[in-house]
Amino acid sequence: MLIIVDVQNDFCEGGALGVEGGAEVAARIVGLVRSQEERYDRILVSQDWHRGDTDNGGHFAVPPAAPDFVDTWPVHCVAETPGAALHPEMAALAAELGDRLEIVQKGYGLPSYSVLEGTVVATDESVQDLLADGDWERIDVVGLAYDFCVRETALGAVAAGAPVRVLSDLTAAVHPAGIPALEQELAEAGVEITAS
Structure with missing residues (x-):
C-alpha cells in the first residue's frame, strides 16, 4: 500500500501553510506512482478537510492569538476550497488513475494529523480499520x-502492526532542522526510513 499524505495546495508554496519544497515533492510522488504503480495493491491519497465555521477543536489559531506552528495553525484546507484541493499535479494523477487512487478525508471539525483518522470517501471505510484488517x-x-x-x-501504521517505510525524499518538513530527531524517533518506533 502507498499512503500519500496531504499533497494539497495549502501545504505547497503559496498556500496558507506552504512547506518549502512542497511542489517538488508533489512532482516526485507523481513520478513514482507513474513509474511504479503496479507495486502497490492500494494507493490512498489524503486530504486535510477542515470546517470553515469553527476553529476545528482548537486546530486553527483564533485572532488575536497567533499560530504557534506546533499545535495551532493558520486557517488551512477548509473543505471545498481551492486550498484544500489536491496540488494540480496530484489532481492530474487522480484523474488519470480514477478509482485506482482512493481519496481519504480527515479533520472535519477536529485536529487530525494521521491518515488513520480519516475515511475513504468512495466507500466510507475507516483507514484505521482498513489497516487493522489487512495483511500488508x-x-x-x-x-x-x-x-x-x-x-x-507512519507511527500509527507501525503501531497497528504494519511494516512501514517512509520514503524521505518524497516528503518536506515544516521544521527542517528537526528532521534528524524526527528520523531517530521513527526508527526507534520501527519505521524504516529510506529513499524512493
Missing part, C-alpha cells in the same frame, strides 16, 4: 508535512 507486505508513506501528518501516519 509493506506500507510506504510519503507527502506533507514530514514532521506532522507523515510522522503521525
